[in-house]
Every structure is written in C-alpha cells, then in structure tokens.
Amino acid sequence: MDGMQHTHHHDGTGPSLPGTLLTVLVLLAAAAGYLLAVRRARHRNPVLGWRRLRSASFLGGLALLAVALLPPLGPAAHTDFRGHMAQHMLIGMYAPLCLVLAAPVTLLLRTLSPARARKVTAVLRSRPARLPAHPAVALALSIGTLGVLYFTPLYDTAVGHPAGHWLLHAHFLASGCLFAYVIAGPDPAPSRPGVPARLAYLGAAVAAHALVAQAMYGGFFVDVHAPVDQVRQGAEIMYYGGDIAELLLAAALVATWRPERRTSAGSRTRPRHPLEPTHAPG
Known part of the structure; x- marks a missing residue:
C-alpha cells in the first residue's frame, strides 16, 4: 500500500508530568475566565443575563480538550495512530463546536465598556478579519x-x-473553531454568507473529509509511518467521527439561523444581531 509503513517509529512517550499539569492549569484558567466573564456580564446587564446552556457548552468543550490531551488518550496519541486520530477529532471538530456555540466573542463584548466594545467590533469588521472568516478560507485551513x-x-x-x-494541536483547534464559527457560530460575523452558501461549504467539507478518510483507508498516497491496521482504523475514526461532527454542525447551523424578514415593500432584511450597531436613517 502506497506510503504506509509497518513500523511506528515515534520516539515520544507522551506528555511529561509538568506538561500534563500545565495543560490542566490552562484549561482551568480558561474555565475560570469564562465564568468570571459570565458573572460580569450578568452584573452589567441583568436583563440580558447569560444563557446557562452557553456556559455548559464552553465547559463541555474544555472537558473534551481535557479528554484529548490528558491521559490515557494524550500519551496514546504519541504512539498509536488510532489515538492520534481520536485526538484529532476531539480537538479539531467536537471541542471547537462546543466552544464556538458558547459565544465567547459576544460574552467579551458584553463585559467591555462601550468604547472598547466598539473597537473590538471594528476589528471584526476590518478587512484582515474578513479574509480568514470567509468560508472558503476556513474550509481550506480546517479540511x-x-x-x-x-x-x-x-x-x-x-x-x-x-x-x-x-x-498540530493548536492548528486543529484554531482551524476547527474558525470553521465552526463561520458556519454556525452565534457570535457576530459581518462577512458571513447566507444559509444556503454555508450549507454548500459544509457539504464540501463533508465530501472532502470522506475523500481523505477513504484514501487513507485504501492506502492511496498515504505517508504515515504506522502499522497498516492502525492507519485503517484511524481512517474509520475520521470517516465516522467526522460525519457525526458535521451533522452536529449542521444542526447548530439550523438552530442558530435567524431567517430574513420581509418588509412592507417586499424586500428582505436580516434580523439585526443584538450587538450590531444601529444606523441612523437617511
């Protein structure tokens, strides 16, 4: 089979104890930071509050990262390709979906002063921010x-x-979060296209993911030094795990979709995001 090797030559034995402790501390700090931001947002605007489901989603995403990075899966991913692929699914697809659905940007904007919130919004609307937030770019980076x-x-x-x-972990997480944000994120995204276009990009992601997994299972052009059985089983994890994650992303897209409204003149307008600035008429 092209490119597959029957030996697994990685020398790493997995994260060291200091590395494991650092990972735990980073995840706990992220959880504490989010919960403190939620508390501040509720204090600043008790009427809006903050949905507990979003907090649970963020904590769930951190829990998935913990499963991926800590023992037993973390060390196994260094010596077993199946462990690597399971880790890839958790870090690159499942955890990002949970983190994005927690609306961290919206939470940040609610905790900032109006002046600073406007600056953050201006950054989100800038050309450098629009480029990576385009679905085609996000698709290329993630898939x-x-x-x-x-x-x-x-x-x-x-x-x-x-x-x-x-x-690799950082790339999987960042690109996965970017793609989930572009497709179904509840946070404001000024350059996000309509639902039909996003569904088309999601369909392209499903097809590309399946193609890579099938090529890996068949051993076509694969350049991974691992036992053939591990590579095939890793391909199965990618194929079926990717399908489930993308179905969840599609469900999130439908759940977060705000349909257009028709005005009296028959034109269509998109419901304004609560954090988008209003414009004076004329």
Whole structure:
C-alpha cells in the first residue's frame, strides 16, 4: 500500500508530568475566565443575563480538550495512530463546536465598556478579519490541510518532536473553531454568507473529509509511518467521527439561523444581531 509503513517509529512517550499539569492549569484558567466573564456580564446587564446552556457548552468543550490531551488518550496519541486520530477529532471538530456555540466573542463584548466594545467590533469588521472568516478560507485551513498532513512526510516530522505535536494541536483547534464559527457560530460575523452558501461549504467539507478518510483507508498516497491496521482504523475514526461532527454542525447551523424578514415593500432584511450597531436613517 502506497506510503504506509509497518513500523511506528515515534520516539515520544507522551506528555511529561509538568506538561500534563500545565495543560490542566490552562484549561482551568480558561474555565475560570469564562465564568468570571459570565458573572460580569450578568452584573452589567441583568436583563440580558447569560444563557446557562452557553456556559455548559464552553465547559463541555474544555472537558473534551481535557479528554484529548490528558491521559490515557494524550500519551496514546504519541504512539498509536488510532489515538492520534481520536485526538484529532476531539480537538479539531467536537471541542471547537462546543466552544464556538458558547459565544465567547459576544460574552467579551458584553463585559467591555462601550468604547472598547466598539473597537473590538471594528476589528471584526476590518478587512484582515474578513479574509480568514470567509468560508472558503476556513474550509481550506480546517479540511484542506489534512491532505498535506497525511499525504506528505509532514505528519511524521511533526509528531517526531514535542513542539511539532503541540503545533498540530493548536492548528486543529484554531482551524476547527474558525470553521465552526463561520458556519454556525452565534457570535457576530459581518462577512458571513447566507444559509444556503454555508450549507454548500459544509457539504464540501463533508465530501472532502470522506475523500481523505477513504484514501487513507485504501492506502492511496498515504505517508504515515504506522502499522497498516492502525492507519485503517484511524481512517474509520475520521470517516465516522467526522460525519457525526458535521451533522452536529449542521444542526447548530439550523438552530442558530435567524431567517430574513420581509418588509412592507417586499424586500428582505436580516434580523439585526443584538450587538450590531444601529444606523441612523437617511
């Protein structure tokens, strides 16, 4: 089978104890920071408050990251390709969906003063922010890089060094959050296209994910130094795990969709996001 090797030569034995403790501290700090922001948002505006479901979603995302990064899965991912793929699914697809549905940007804006909130909104509306927030760019970063990772020596090079493995984690998490935000995030996204376009990009992601998984299962162009059985089972994890995650993302898109309203003149207007600035008539 092209590119597959029957040996697994990674030297890493998994995160060290200091690394594990650091991971726990970072996750706890993120949870504490979010909950403190929720408390401040409720204090600043008791009428709006903050939905507990969003807080639960954020904590659930952090819990999924903990499962992925801490023992037993964390160390196993360094020596077993199946563990790596399970870790990839959790860090790159499931945890990002939970984190994005927690609306962290909206929460941030509610905790800031009006002047600072306007500055953050201006950044979100700037051209540099619009580019990565385009679905095509988000799709390329989240799905397009899988081919580069698994069909070139990049995977073995990255996981052969601790820093490389953490860079992979950071990429999976950042690109997964970006794609989930573009497709179904409740946070304001000025350049986000309509629902039909987002569904089309999500369909493209489903097809691309399946294609990569099928190529990996068949051993076509795969450049991963791991036993064949592990690579095939890892491909199955990607195929079925990716399908479930993308179905959840589609459900989130439907759940967060605010349909357009028709005005008396028959034109369509999109409901204004609560944090979007209003404009004076004329």
